[in-house]
Amino acid sequence: MANLLDVRDLHVSYRGRKGDNPVVKGISFSLGQERLGIVGESGSGKSTIGRALLKLLPTAKITAERMQFGETDLLTCREKEMLQVRGRRMSMILQDPKFSLNPVHRVGDQVAEAYRIHSGASRGAAKQRTLEMLEAVQIRDPERVFSLYPHEVSGGMGQRIMIAMMLIPEPELIIADEPTSALDVTVRMQVLKILNDLVISKGIGLIMISHDLNLVRNFCDRVLVMRSGEFVEERQARDLKNAEHPYTRGLLAAQPHIGGDRRPLPVLSRSQTIKVATVEGTP
Numbered sequence: 001m002a003n004l005l006d007v008r009d010l011h012v013s014y015r016g017r018k019g020d021n022p023v024v025k026g027i028s029f030s031l032g033q034e035r036l037g038i039v040g041e042s043g044s045g046k047s048t049i050g051r052a053l054l055k056l057l058p059t060a061k062i063t064a065e066r067m068q069f070g071e072t073d074l075l076t077c078r079e080k081e082m083l084q085v086r087g088r089r090m091s092m093i094l095q096d097p098k099f100s101l102n103p104v105h106r107v108g109d110q111v112a113e114a115y116r117i118h119s120g121a122s123r124g125a126a127k128q129r130t131l132e133m134l135e136a137v138q139i140r141d142p143e144r145v146f147s148l149y150p151h152e153v154s155g156g157m158g159q160r161i162m163i164a165m166m167l168i169p170e171p172e173l174i175i176a177d178e179p180t181s182a183l184d185v186t187v188r189m190q191v192l193k194i195l196n197d198l199v200i201s202k203g204i205g206l207i208m209i210s211h212d213l214n215l216v217r218n219f220c221d222r223v224l225v226m227r228s229g230e231f232v233e234e235r236q237a238r239d240l241k242n243a244e245h246p247y248t249r250g251l252l253a254a255q256p257h258i259g260g261d262r263r264p265l266p267v268l269s270r271s272q273t274i275k276v277a278t279v280e281g282t283p
């Protein structure tokens with residue numbers, strides 16, 4: 001499988017008043033045209049990896065032995081070249097569209113503008129392409145939705161509009177950071193299907209960042225388990241049940257099972273030992 005992304009020994013630290021705070025501590029991974037899941041507890045550094053790849057961390061210190069994206073060396077490339085990479089070749093879909101859509105512009109104009117900037121297309125051509133993209137993300141009445149403002153669309157529709165905006169320049173790599181956690185189950189399935197179709201039909205690479213182990217193991221080909229800034233385990237998703245690291249095993253044990261015994265769910269402590277919580281499993 002062709003390597004789209006190759007990251008070696010990536011370190012990221014945020015600068016604070018008391019010195020640097022390391023949050024990503026020497027991680028390495030590569031990605032081809034596949035679905036890679038990065039899973040781990042809140043604060044383990046998952047989103048920081050995505051932002052570091054896009055060089056969207058102005059206050060952080062980023063070092064690595066290698067950060068190669070296709071022909072582009074992300075470590076040395078200048079901001080002018082990064083503008084070409086961001087949005088056009090590498091897109092990031094965030095959890096909440098409210099933070100990404102500008103409230104004072106119609107949603108269709110925002111998607112069309114994203115296309116125009118990267119392609120240089122005329123306004124008419126950009127509108128046409130936007131309508132096609134809105135339809136591709138399963139928006140039934142694209143003409144009507146084109147003219148809506150962000151506050152007039154539901155969360156699920158907003159997320160699909162965001163996805164259309166990120167996909168319209170046909171990126172080679174998509175980083176989806178908790179793309180479905182704010183969505184109800186039906187819309188979540190639709191969004192996952194759209195992303196899945198893209199990997200299969202367009203051959204893109206997808207990094208799915210999540211703390212939902214069940215989602216990641218069912219959706220992705222390969223899973224990296226992250227804890228306190230480090231990868232503690234890498235597995236094919238179908239092989240996750242054979243995980244060896246105590247933290248991964250703890251995560252697996254903490255998943256509720258529908259139809260399983262009513263039993264207290266284990267919770268993970270910081271010291272990686274598994275304690276028993278008072279929460280009951282799903283009957």
Ligand SMILES: Nc1ncnc2c1ncn2[C@@H]1O[C@H](COP(=O)(O)OP(=O)(O)OP(=O)(O)O)[C@@H](O)[C@H]1O
Pocket residue numbers: 014015023040041042043044045046047048049059211
């Ligand atoms: N801009 C920032 N300045 C300083 N510290 C930050 C900044 N952004 C994140 N951090 C810290 O870096 C650590 C990793 O954050 P990050 O958002 O990457 O974690 P995460 O695994 O994605 O968590 P979540 O699942 O909650 O989004 C956290 O301790 C967080 O507080």
